[in-house]
Amino acid sequence: MDQITEVSDWVIFIGRFHPLIVHLPIGIILVGISMYFLAKKKKFSQLKGAVPFLMGAGAVSAILSCVFGYMLSFQGGYDAEALNSHQWMGVALAVFAVLAFVFMVWEKTKRIVVLQSGLMVFLLVGLGYTGHMGGNLSHGASYLTQYSPDPLRKLVGLPPKPEKRPPVTVLDSADIFLDVVSPMLSDYCVSCHNPGKSKGDLVLSSYDRIIKGGENGQGVVIGDLKESELYRRVSLPEHHDDFMPPDGKKPLSGEQIKLLELWIMNGAPEKGQMGDFQIEGDYLSAANKVLGLEGHGGNSLARKVEPADSLIVASLNAKGYVIRTISEGSYLLDVSFVAQKNLENVSIEQLLPLKDQIVYLNLNNRNLGDKDLEVIGQFENMVRLNIHSNPITDEGLSFLAKLENLEVLNLYGTQIGDNGLERLELLQKLNRIYLWNTQVTPEKVENLKAKYPDLEINIGEEAS
Structure with a gap:
């Protein structure tokens, strides 16, 4: 009323x-x-x-x-x-x-x-x-x-309960809205902002209404924290008149606010896995804490490793590799190859001294062959591997079966087919795979979806 x-x-x-x-x-x-x-x-x-x-x-x-x-x-x-x-x-x-x-x-x-x-x-x-x-x-x-x-x-004529989302054990597979943003708003805000009690005409129980906001302004303006009324309210000093939640109710933690910021600055998607975003530094620490993955055995990004040899890193940087740590205080590495200089002097074997530290590897359009995958198969801490647009075949995929921590694999534009996919079925943590423009048949994709309902198979769009 x-x-x-x-x-x-x-x-x-x-x-x-x-x-x-x-x-x-x-x-x-x-x-x-x-x-x-x-x-x-x-x-x-x-x-x-x-x-x-x-x-x-x-x-x-x-x-x-x-x-x-x-x-x-x-x-x-x-x-x-x-x-x-x-x-x-x-x-x-x-x-x-x-x-x-x-x-x-x-x-x-x-x-x-x-x-x-x-x-x-x-x-x-x-x-x-x-x-x-x-x-x-x-x-x-x-x-x-x-x-x-x-x-x-x-x-009493109600629909069945919505299926519970599985607990998050791997950061990259967490959905940024369904597993992070929506639960925190439900816990801290929905009791006062629901269809039956919409204070300030603000409802936070659905994605569309979160974006819409209420009488004080648009809830979320993509990429603009200052104009996003939801973010502004929860990040104000607690003594401010506009601070939410009011009346001494428990506010969002600093880590939760950081993840709300991450969501808004990355387009505020209705669905999208954490692995789709570049999560570093404070964002990574916040995600691990909010999702309860700190020190969790299933969280590959919480792994402790020795620092990489700085001379080797400098040498690889000079040859066209871009090497950076995934977050402050971590020695795990994100490695990609972007330059074309000295290409004849670059080989995958040169990355072997960093095999324990590398968790993200991007080697698209590098003319990789099956023998190169044999080297990559030794990077046992690998979490995300992008090898799209390389002339690799089913034979080479057998070497990746050792990557027990692999969660995301991009095979877009390769020559792999149905037989190659069968060699990846041993990868228990694999939750997303990109197969656009490959030899994999629709029948094989449907069989995999039926066999592994939690595995996301992308066959229609390229991923970076």
């Missing part, structure tokens, strides 16, 4: 006690109902005298709860239809609580006794339903059903 009328801060201040006050009628009336029905048994008949007092106290607290709730509604940010239903159900509950008290005091005829029982049943059902609607307003319509098991969901 969006209120246009300006109200005193006192009204909002008092209204915010509604969540506290509302628990009084719930507890008191529930105890009163329990005693009422227990008192019908001779064993508990002594409880009957307390019921009128409890119903009277419950009626008073229900009226107060309605008043406080009405004041709170002026705060705005609630779905108008849901708020209206909750308000009127709360009023009805207060009225029937008063009637229950009156009929408990004025017990003249058997008809009154029947009405008492009917009112008690109504109050019991009404408390549950009104409380449920209030929970939806505060936490979103899916709050109660979010974790309900499928049999119960089917019983």
Whole structure:
């Protein structure tokens, strides 16, 4: 409900006690109902005298709860239809609580006794339903059903639970939105920014609404942190009036904010694996920490190795290789070949002294043959290998079967076919492979997808 009328801060201040006050009628009336029905048994008949007092106290607290709730509604940010239903159900509950008290005091005829029982049943059902609607307003319509098991969901006509995303064990295979951005917003922001409670007309429970933003501006402006209202709010100093989340709620960590920055500056994609981005320095450290991969045995990029020989690195740089560490404080290397100078003096064997340090290797368009793959097969810490547009064949791929840490393999524009792919099936960590413009048949691709549903096979676009 969006209120246009300006109200005193006192009204909002008092209204915010509604969540506290509302628990009084719930507890008191529930105890009163329990005693009422227990008192019908001779064993508990002594409880009957307390019921009128409890119903009277419950009626008073229900009226107060309605008043406080009405004041709170002026705060705005609630779905108008849901708020209206909750308000009127709360009023009805207060009225029937008063009637229950009156009929408990004025017990003249058997008809009154029947009405008492009917009112008690109504109050019991009404408390549950009104409380449920209030929970939806505060936490979103899916709050109660979010974790309900499928049999119960089917019983009440809800669709099956969305399939859980598998836990991230390898950084490159994590989806930057589905595994990083969406979960952090769900944990820290969605309770106040959902379809049922859209403070500032901002909903953060879906990709489209995150990008759209709310009344204060566009949520995400691709490549522009200053204009991205979502990023601006969470990165302000905590004492700032516009800082989010407000009211002393736990804010996003510095590492989470760094990953939000990484997402926005890389186009804020709706889906895209972390391996698609150049993640270095603070971003890499933040990703490992947020995803719980620090020191994780399955995280190849957390591997500890000795530093590479600086003289060898300098020599290779002079021959056209570009060699850099993947992050500050790490000795793991990202190696590519970009220059064409001294090409006749360059061989893959020259990289062997760095075989323990190399995790990213880009050797596209280098005229590599199958014998070169035999050398690359010794780089056991390799995580990402790009050898597209080289005249390699199925025979050479057998040498890559030793790369147990390989996650991403780009074979675009090579001569490999169905037989070659079978030699890669031993690579347990391989999660993405590029096969555009190769001899691999569509049938083989479909078989692989059926056999390895978590393996992403790209046959339609080139990857760098």
